[in-house]
Amino acid sequence: SQQGEEDPQALSIQEGENATMNCSYKTSINNLQWYRQNSGRGLVHLILIRSNEREKHSGRLRVTLDTSKKSSSLLITASRAADTASYFCATRAGGTSYGKLTFGQGTILTVHP
Amino acid sequence: DTEVTQTPKHLVMGMTNKKSLKCEQHMGHRAMYWYKQKAKKPPELMFVYSYEKLSINESVPSRFSPECPNSSLLNLHLHALQPEDSALYLCASSQGSLRGGGNQPQHFGDGTRLSIL
Numbered sequence: 001s002q003q004g005e006e007d008p009q010a011l012s013i014q015e016g017e018n019a020t021m022n023c024s025y026k027t028s029i030n031n032l033q034w035y036r037q038n039s040g041r042g043l044v045h046l047i048l049i050r051s052n053e054r055e056k057h058s059g060r061l062r063v064t065l066d067t068s069k070k071s072s073s074l075l076i077t078a079s080r081a082a083d084t085a086s087y088f089c090a091t092r093a094g095g096t097s098y099g100k101l102t103f104g105q106g107t108i109l110t111v112h113p
Numbered sequence: 114d115t116e117v118t119q120t121p122k123h124l125v126m127g128m129t130n131k132k133s134l135k136c137e138q139h140m141g142h143r144a145m146y147w148y149k150q151k152a153k154k155p156p157e158l159m160f161v162y163s164y165e166k167l168s169i170n171e172s173v174p175s176r177f178s179p180e181c182p183n184s185s186l187l188n189l190h191l192h193a194l195q196p197e198d199s200a201l202y203l204c205a206s207s208q209g210s211l212r213g214g215g216n217q218p219q220h221f222g223d224g225t226r227l228s229i230l
Contacts, residue, residue, distance in 0.1 A: 100158060
């Protein structure tokens with residue numbers, strides 16, 4: 001099955017509300033990364049959290065990692081219409097997988113003005 | 114604007130054509146990647162180059178042939194593609210070698226949208 005499953009698949013909110021997306025994975029990881037993809041564009045790196053970290057912040061973004069549950073969450077606070085995009089978690093496995101990233105199925109976020 | 118430049122942005126080709134996708138970065142990154150992305154799906158890794166050497170080939174069909182002429186350029190040569198190969202092809206790069214590169218974010222281009230007739 002797919003490493004990095006995300007839920008919800010789609011999320012629709014109003015501007016100013018918070019958006020929370022979850023990601024689960026199956027194997028041990030070295031780090032977990034979150035990316036954003038606007039329609040028709042490439043992916044943009046948002047934040048990286050290492051396996052020995054539990055929480056990380058970057059501006060309006062907050063990421064948590066629970067390695068015991070093999071899950072992560074991305075919280076976007078005070079959302080804006082410009083946050084409308086697809087969001088993907090990506091895991092880098094431990095061991096000899098080196099730089100290979102495996103992406104989750106993604107969450108489509110729509111923020112209504 | 115992204116720091117990874119991909120050309121062309123769009124490409125339509127027949128199943129008997131030969132074409133190439135190009136990717137360029139000037140960030141000094143030594144790891145470069147090709148991904149394939151179908152609509153509403155996540156990117157799927159195809160190839161990884163580290164220091165201009167092919168490090169990972171994810172069992173990609175031979176009709177896709179990657180090439181890394183130097184540390185700034187990555188090509189993907191296409192020949193005898195099938196309709197199911199229609200997709201967005203993304204190039205990415207990251208710092209360092211694969212051993213150290215896995216803890217660095219990947220920088221993506223905006224992709225080439227490929228349509229096979």
